[in-house]
Amino acid sequence: MQPTNNPTPPNNKLKIILVEWQKYPLKRSKKLGENTIQCGLGPLLENIAKYESGIELDVTLIITDVNNSTYYFIKIIFKLLANILKLNKQSFLSEIHGFLKYKNLKYKYPFIKNIYYKDNIGFDIGAYNYGYNILKKSGYDGDIVFMNSGLAGPCEDNWLSKYSNQFSKRKDVGLCGISMNPMNTKIEGSPFSPHVQSFFLYTQMKIMLDVFPENLPGSFIKNDRTSIITEGEIGISQAVLNAGYSITCTAEPLFFYKHGVHWDIPYEELRYKKEYSKYANTI
Numbered sequence: 001m002q003p004t005n006n007p008t009p010p011n012n013k014l015k016i017i018l019v020e021w022q023k024y025p026l027k028r029s030k031k032l033g034e035n036t037i038q039c040g041l042g043p044l045l046e047n048i049a050k051y052e053s054g055i056e057l058d059v060t061l062i063i064t065d066v067n068n069s070t071y072y073f074i075k076i077i078f079k080l081l082a083n084i085l086k087l088n089k090q091s092f093l094s095e096i097h098g099f100l101k102y103k104n105l106k107y108k109y110p111f112i113k114n115i116y117y118k119d120n121i122g123f124d125i126g127a128y129n130y131g132y133n134i135l136k137k138s139g140y141d142g143d144i145v146f147m148n149s150g151l152a153g154p155c156e157d158n159w160l161s162k163y164s165n166q167f168s169k170r171k172d173v174g175l176c177g178i179s180m181n182p183m184n185t186k187i188e189g190s191p192f193s194p195h196v197q198s199f200f201l202y203t204q205m206k207i208m209l210d211v212f213p214e215n216l217p218g219s220f221i222k223n224d225r226t227s228i229i230t231e232g233e234i235g236i237s238q239a240v241l242n243a244g245y246s247i248t249c250t251a252e253p254l255f256f257y258k259h260g261v262h263w264d265i266p267y268e269e270l271r272y273k274k275e276y277s278k279y280a281n282t283i
Contacts, residue, residue, distance in 0.1 A: 013056040014143040014160065017131030018044075019124050021149075022065045022117075026101060030150055033272025035280040037152040044149055045109050051154050054161030055143075058113045060134065062127045063102055065120040122219040124148050124198060125232035129219035132208060143167075144208065146201040152282040159283055163202040166250050173256065174211070174245025175237060176202040179271050179279050180252070182263050184234055186226045194257050195237035196247050197271075199281055203240075211243045212236075251279040 018041075026042030048059075106112045118130050128146040135144065143164065153159065167176040177196035184193035217239060218232025237247055246258040252265045270276040 013058065014145065014164075015135055015140060016057055016059045016145045016147065017062065017128055017135075018059050019062050019064060019127040019131075019146075019148045020102075021120070022063050022102075024149065030281065032280045033269065034274040035272065035277045037280050037282065039150050039152050039281065041105075041149040044151055044153075045105065045112075047154050048111065049109055051159055052157040053154075054158035055164055057111060057160065059109075059111050060131050061102070061105065061112050061115045062131055063115065063117045064123070064127050066117040121222050122232065123225065123228050125216055125218045125228055125236075126220065128198075128201075129216040132212070132216060135205060136209070141205045143202070143204050145203075146198070147283070148199050150199055150281055152280070154283050162250055163200075163283075166248055166253055167202050167204075169248070169253075170246060170256055172244070172246050172258065173248055174203060174207050174240040174243065175247045177247075177249045178251060178281065178283065180247060180249045180257065180265075181269060182267050184230060185269075186229050192263075193234045193238065194241070194247065194263065195234045196249060198233040198236065200283060201236070207240070207245065211239050211245075251276065 020041045025040060027038070027040040030037050030039050102115055106115055114134075116130065116134070118127060120126070122129060131146070132144075145160075145163070163176055167173050175196050177198075178200045179197050180194060181197055182192055182194045183190040216232065217235035218228045218230075221228050221231065240247060241257075241259050244258075246256045246261075248256045251270060255265045257263060271280040
């Protein structure tokens, strides 16, 4: 397969597939080596609303670890009955709040166009795949971002434009992110396996359709985080590279990796280093 030309059309509306595990609080802290970030779905959405993205966007929010909205509603009803019998109103109110905290987001943030619920098969990769297939069925053919709620920011205007600009610097770019890792640290010996880290992936639908005509690798793995990282996160970048594209990131904006190119940026997990704190899962 040959890379396609991928300049971003001006004013093209971009689709974001945003994933949240339903057991997370809306606001949380995340430890990344020497760095700690304040993240979560709540502040992420607040900041997206606060700062100009530089590109028109809409968000599809996918909540994982539930089967679907109907199942989730039925679960609440059953718990209501159980709690009425036990007179445990506090527990019931907690369940109702858990449902409404997502339902109300669509009214609070108009850029959220759809909210879907699914199981936790494939973790984030499975949810990305779920959103990808929704966009395929809709015939969408523009730019797309896959991201999860473990992100800090955005904290400036035109935050999304910088990824679009980085992606468009070369015609052969297939995948852009915040940071890249050259190693598979989940396998003994940490073999060389360059990949864009999957908490934020910027690409285009035509590239996705070229490389992944059906599903993303790792989407259907159950309860095995190591395999999902190896086959999913790393597998996505490896498939993009094998198709002849390059990968890049905003943490190292002058570097583009393609098969056969020397990896001439640091091998360390940069987002774990204090001096790279601004790249620690920060959009």
